[in-house]
Amino acid sequence: xxxxxxxxxxxxxxxxxxxxxxVPLAGHVGFDSMPDQLVxxxxxxxxxxxxxxxxxxxxxxxxxxxxxxNTKFEGEPTQHNQPGVTLKSxxxxxxxxxxxxKLTVVNTVGFGxxxxxxDSYKSIVEFIDAxxxxxxxxxxxxxxxxHSYHDTRIHACLYFIAPTGHSLKSLDLVTMKKxxxxxxxxxxxxxxxxxxxxxxxxxxxxxxxxxVSNGVQxxxxxxxxxxxxxxxxxxxxxxxxxxxxxxxxxxxGNKMVKARQxxxxxxxxxxxxxxDFVKLREMLIRxxxxxxxxxxxTRHYELYRRCKLEEMGFKDTxxxxxxxxxxxxxxAKRNEFMGELQKKExxxxxxFVQRVKEKEAELKEAEKELHEKFDRLKKLHQDEKKKLEExxxxxxxxxxxxxxxxxxxxLLQNQAQQAGxxxxxxxxxxxxxxx
Amino acid sequence: CFQGLTKSQNRAxxxxxxPPEVRPKPAVPAKPPNGGSTLLGYIGIDTIIEQMRKKTMxxxxxxxxxxxxxxxxxxxxxxxxxxKxxxxxxxxxxxxxEKIPKTVEIKSVSxxxxxxxxxxxxTVVDTPGFGxxxxxxNCWEPISKYINEQFEKFLKEEVNITxxxxxxxxxxxxCLYFIPPTGHSLRQLDVEFMKRLSHSVxxxxxxxxxxxxxxxxxxxxxxxxxxxxxxxGIEFYPQKEFDDDIEDKSDNDKIxxxxxxxxxxxxxxxxxxxxxxxxxxxLGRKTPWGIIEVENPNHCEFAQLxxxxxxxxxxxxxxxxxxxxxxxxxxxxxxxxxxLHPITSNDTQKIYDFHP
Numbered sequence: 001x002x003x004x005x006x007x008x009x010x011x012x013x014x015x016x017x018x019x020x021x022x023v024p025l026a027g028h029v030g031f032d033s034m035p036d037q038l039v040x041x042x043x044x045x046x047x048x049x050x051x052x053x054x055x056x057x058x059x060x061x062x063x064x065x066x067x068x069x070n071t072k073f074e075g076e077p078t079q080h081n082q083p084g085v086t087l088k089s090x091x092x093x094x095x096x097x098x099x100x101x102k103l104t105v106v107n108t109v110g111f112g113x114x115x116x117x118x119d120s121y122k123s124i125v126e127f128i129d130a131x132x133x134x135x136x137x138x139x140x141x142x143x144x145x146x147h148s149y150h151d152t153r154i155h156a157c158l159y160f161i162a163p164t165g166h167s168l169k170s171l172d173l174v175t176m177k178k179x180x181x182x183x184x185x186x187x188x189x190x191x192x193x194x195x196x197x198x199x200x201x202x203x204x205x206x207x208x209x210x211x212v213s214n215g216v217q218x219x220x221x222x223x224x225x226x227x228x229x230x231x232x233x234x235x236x237x238x239x240x241x242x243x244x245x246x247x248x249x250x251x252x253g254n255k256m257v258k259a260r261q262x263x264x265x266x267x268x269x270x271x272x273x274x275x276d277f278v279k280l281r282e283m284l285i286r287x288x289x290x291x292x293x294x295x296x297x298t299r300h301y302e303l304y305r306r307c308k309l310e311e312m313g314f315k316d317t318x319x320x321x322x323x324x325x326x327x328x329x330x331x332a333k334r335n336e337f338m339g340e341l342q343k344k345e346x347x348x349x350x351x352f353v354q355r356v357k358e359k360e361a362e363l364k365e366a367e368k369e370l371h372e373k374f375d376r377l378k379k380l381h382q383d384e385k386k387k388l389e390e391x392x393x394x395x396x397x398x399x400x401x402x403x404x405x406x407x408x409x410x411l412l413q414n415q416a417q418q419a420g421x422x423x424x425x426x427x428x429x430x431x432x433x434x435x
Numbered sequence: 436c437f438q439g440l441t442k443s444q445n446r447a448x449x450x451x452x453x454p455p456e457v458r459p460k461p462a463v464p465a466k467p468p469n470g471g472s473t474l475l476g477y478i479g480i481d482t483i484i485e486q487m488r489k490k491t492m493x494x495x496x497x498x499x500x501x502x503x504x505x506x507x508x509x510x511x512x513x514x515x516x517x518x519k520x521x522x523x524x525x526x527x528x529x530x531x532x533e534k535i536p537k538t539v540e541i542k543s544v545s546x547x548x549x550x551x552x553x554x555x556x557x558t559v560v561d562t563p564g565f566g567x568x569x570x571x572x573n574c575w576e577p578i579s580k581y582i583n584e585q586f587e588k589f590l591k592e593e594v595n596i597t598x599x600x601x602x603x604x605x606x607x608x609x610c611l612y613f614i615p616p617t618g619h620s621l622r623q624l625d626v627e628f629m630k631r632l633s634h635s636v637x638x639x640x641x642x643x644x645x646x647x648x649x650x651x652x653x654x655x656x657x658x659x660x661x662x663x664x665x666x667x668g669i670e671f672y673p674q675k676e677f678d679d680d681i682e683d684k685s686d687n688d689k690i691x692x693x694x695x696x697x698x699x700x701x702x703x704x705x706x707x708x709x710x711x712x713x714x715x716x717x718l719g720r721k722t723p724w725g726i727i728e729v730e731n732p733n734h735c736e737f738a739q740l741x742x743x744x745x746x747x748x749x750x751x752x753x754x755x756x757x758x759x760x761x762x763x764x765x766x767x768x769x770x771x772x773x774x775l776h777p778i779t780s781n782d783t784q785k786i787y788d789f790h791p
Contacts, residue, residue, distance in 0.1 A: 020556060022547040027519040030746040031498075032551030033489040039484050039749035047483055070478050099481040142769045145756045223491060286479035290486035300598050309596050 048151050049289060050131075052106065052183065054175065055160025056169045057082075058113035059190040062247035064158075065105050067258060067269060068281055069094065072247060082110025104152065112171060121175040128154055128182045132304040137307075153301060155292045156284060157183040158192040158271060161207065161240060165199045168210050175279040176216045182300055184219035184292050186284065187211070192242035192275055193260060193267045200242055207240055221283055222291050235283050241276035244269055259271070264337065441616060441641045444487065495554035497604045498749065499543075499585075501636070502559065503628070504534055504579065504613025505566035508643040509722070511704035513611070514559050516718060517741055519705075522546045523559045536564040539577045560607060566624055575628045582607050582636050586764040606761060608752045609672070610636045614700060618656050621663045635760055637672035637752050639744065640664070645702035645735055646720065646727050653702050655786040660700055671699065695743060701736040704729050 021289065053061040057080055066079055069157050073090060089106040106127070111120055121130040131153045138149050159176055179185055187207065189195070195203060211218060218239065222230035246269050250259040285290075473642070502510040502523075511523035512788040523544065543560040560581070565574055583607040610632065614625055629638055645653055664671065673692045706729050710719045718729040729737045743754075 019679070020547050021518045022549065023522060023694045025519045025548055025550060029519050029548070029550055029751055030741065031555055033746050034496060034553055034555070034749055035488045037747065038491055039488055041750060041754065042487060043484065047480075057780045068478070094478075094480060096480045099484060101480045102481075142766050144762065149755070225489065227489065270739075281479065286482045287486070288492055289480075289483050294490070302598060306596050401733060 011435050037306050043098055045148075046102060048104070049293070050104040050106065050152060050154050050156075052087075052108075052124075052128070052162065054111060054157060054179070055190060056162060057110065059160040059162060060245050061107055061158075061160055061190075064160075064188075064190070064243060066247045067245040067277070068284070069103065074364045077338060080110075082111050084114065084131040085110050087123060087127045102150070106154065117171050122179045123183065124175065125178055127362035128179070129304065132182075132301055133308070134300065136305055136308060141256040153296055154183050155289075155296045157185045158284075159185050160188045161187055163189055163191050163203075165195050167202050167206050172175040173190065173216070176211070176218075179213060180217040181215045181303060184295055184300070185216075186219050186280075188276075188280060189240050191244065193244045204242070219292070219295070221288055228287055229390055231287065231343045232283075235279055235287065238279055240278060241283075243277045243280055244275040245277070294353045315425070326345075353405065453734045492552050492554075495556065495600070496753075497556045497558070498753070499558040499560065499605060499607050499609075501562065501578075501582075501607045501610040502613065503562050503565055503610060504627050504643065505615065508565060508613040508615060508707045510561070510611070510613055510643070512707060513613075513641070513643070513703060515707050516705040516737065517744065518548060518557060520546070520548055522557055537568070539564040539610045541581045543575060558605065571624055574624075575631055579632060579635065582632070583764065586612075586635075586761055587768070589761065590765055604753075606756055607636050608756045610638050612638050612640045614640055614660065616642055616644050616647050616656070616702075618648055618652055620659050624668050626663065626669070629664070629671065630667055633669050633671060633674075633765065637674075637755055638669075639672050639740075639762070640700035641740060642700050642702040644704065646722075647705045648702070657700060657702065661696075661697060672755070673748070674755070698736070698739065701740040701743075703740055704735040705737070718782070776780065 051065070053065065055061050062073065069092075071092075071094070073092060087106055088109050089104055091102060091104045094101045095104055109125060111124075114120065135149070135151065138144055138146060157179060159172070159174060159179075176185055176187070189200070189203065189207075192200060221228075221236050223229040223233045223236075244260060244267055246258050246260045246267075248258070248260070249256045250261050250266055250268075251257075252259065252266065252268060257271075260267045260269075268274050272278050405430055422426045500514065502514060504510055514523040515521055540563050541560060542563065543558050545556060545558040547554060547556050549555070562578055565578070568574065589602060589604065589606055590643055592599060612625070612629060613641065614621065625640075626773045629640065632638060640658070642653070642656065648656060656776060673695060675692070675696075706718050706720045706727075708719065708721075710721055710726050711717075712726055712728060717726075717731070720727040720729070728734050732738050
């Protein structure tokens with residue numbers, strides 16, 4: 001319980017620099033449990049940490065990861081005949097006491113194996129950018145779930161330097177230069193049991209000076225918090241860490257230790273006189289894991305986001321110094337988009353109307369034709385009918401004429417019969433001739 | 436003498452070795468726990484807890500609490516009692532016989548308090564004039580507007596191209612709604628306010644000045660209030676509907692929430708005066724018939740409110756505000772203003788930030 005007396009004490013770290021007054025507490029309130037509340041929530045949620053290992057094939061990247069995390073991650077050593085650099089990532093769930101860690105280890109497969117290595121760094125940069133992009137997309141969504149988002153952004157990049165003892169390779173310089181603004185780089189000298197102690201000291205100095213002269217920004221362990229400032233600044237001077245990795249255990253004295261056994265002696269991984277493995281583990285995991293995550297989010301990700309948004313055409317202020325917010329640009333773009341949509345809709349509607357008209361015209365034509373045909377047929381039919389009627393009439397006339405003649409003949413016959421029968425034969429003949 | 440064998444110190448003893456659990460809903464297909472991923476020794480992953488704690492203590496945090504209720508219900512006193520310090524507006528130099536404003540005003544005061552190395556910037560937002568007029572139609576509107584304005588401020592900062600490292604958080608994390616101890620039921624004003632605002636802010640209803648009720652009356656009143664809240668579909672904090680939204684709620688949390696909801700609304704008494712009771716100095720109210728001890732759970736439920744609000748759910752209040760209320764506002768806003776009146780930058784200047 002702290003009493004600040006009755007004085008108006010301005011707090012040491014006042015986030016906005018306003019003169020917000022500090023007041024003393026008259027008793028125990030209980031909000032000092034806040035960090036615990038926060039930590040408990042984080043523990044429930046679990047943590048994630050993503051490490052990228054960049055280095056040539058055969059530098060012991062996988063072995064080092066196994067040694068760091070005291071476990072055997074799956075995977076076989078890669079061949080040297082890869083056509084290009086690919087990145088393989090594996091996620092593991094580790095647990096220690098009540099802390100659950102989702103660890104993702106990304107390995108560069110085939111780095112340094114090609115004849116032409118000019119584009120080697122590209123796939124690495126693309127991978128890192130892709131993770132930023134995924135996060136940015138989630139952040140820009142309208143309905144988003146950032147608090148349960150599985151963060152795949154790379155928090156630490158261990159750059160494995162080959163233990164030549166001389167200097168950095170140009171591939172290393174180029175790659176690190178491309179990566180230093182995107183990720184926290186921690187350079188390490190791999191398989192450092194190949195170098196003697198004196199050579200190692202010279203090698204480290206050479207590396208550091210080359211990095212500085214080429215302007216490569218490596219990750220500096222933070223020195224602003226008193227509790228870790230001292231150890232961090234000491235460690236900063238030991239960079240790059242010279243490490244040896246091993247998962248095999250050898251009995252030294254009465255202990256089983258991780259070591260590499262040679263005919264001339266045994267290199268103990270966790271012996272600080274033999275290599276800097278313990279320092280690396282200390283710095284990477286036990287002291288600065290949280291800071292690495294924070295730097296990734298507040299520095300590297302923000303830089304990526306700023307560049308990406310500017311690329312997409314958003315600005316914070318426009319030339320008339322009127323503040324343009326992302327929001328307004330969003331709305332402007334949205335309106336533009338809606339406008340286009342409407343235009344398209346209009347176009348489609350017109351096309352539709354046009355088509356309908358055409359079809360209508362066609363149909364009308366067809367209808368007209370049909371009507372004409374019908375008329376023609378009707379006329380034809382009437383003509384036929386008339387002809388037939390005429391024929392019928394003429395036939396009727398003939399029949400009538402015949403009937404008349406028949407009646408006339410019968411009458412004559414009757415008269416002849418009355419006059420005498422002698423003429424009948426003659427009549428008969430005449431009749432016969434008549435027919 | 437007998438010399439014992441030297442024990443070989445096995446590294447494996449250094450910590451609890453637990454085989455990796457598979458979380459019920461993995462977001463990324465994680466490798467199944469086979470023999471290859473068992474931990475064989477201490478790595479130090481659990482130090483991240485300490486790292487995180489240190490970080491929080493260094494940065495400190497903000498908490499913004501709003502008090503709503505008609506005047507005279509002891510709002511300022513309660514906040515002062517909760518934080519054991521003169522943090523509310525009334526104590527910051529304003530007189531008690533100040534006139535009740537004709538419309539609802541929003542007045543906020545900020546102080547920094549520190550305890551156990553943890554620094555908190557506490558902002559108390561007062562709403563004088565609420566419920567005090569003859570015609571209280573729409574008196575919740577200035578409050579709703581204020582809450583949305585804070586969301587808007589945060590949103591504007593968040594969508595900037597160049598963002599601040601830590602966006603200042605003025606969003607209201609918690610709204611204490613004071614129910615007058617009528618002993619009957621909720622008033623229509625109470626229902627209307629809570630209905631409208633429970634979707635944009637965490638509302639914690641409290642029964643004020645509960646020393647006017649006997650224990651039985653108090654229980655009955657509470658039950659009636661709870662039933663009315665339920666009938667009107669008002670979800671006060673902690674809200675059941677958010678249980679599935681936030682992944683980190685364990686089953687224990689859900690059970691706790693149910694127990695809590697059965698005890699709410701808390702019937703409280705506030706006081707900033709100390710009296711001697713049984714040899715101890717306690718906060719209380721002195722009456723002719725006895726001293727009401729504020730922190731005595733037999734007398735009133737202040738201690739429970741304080742523990743709930745500050746000691747166990749402070750962080751959760753902030754998280755629900757950030758992950759749910761703010762996200763809801765943001766989604767509506769980005770979806771073409773959907774129903775919210777457009778806020779111009781001029782409006783945000785109407786809020787008083789009072790610094791004595």
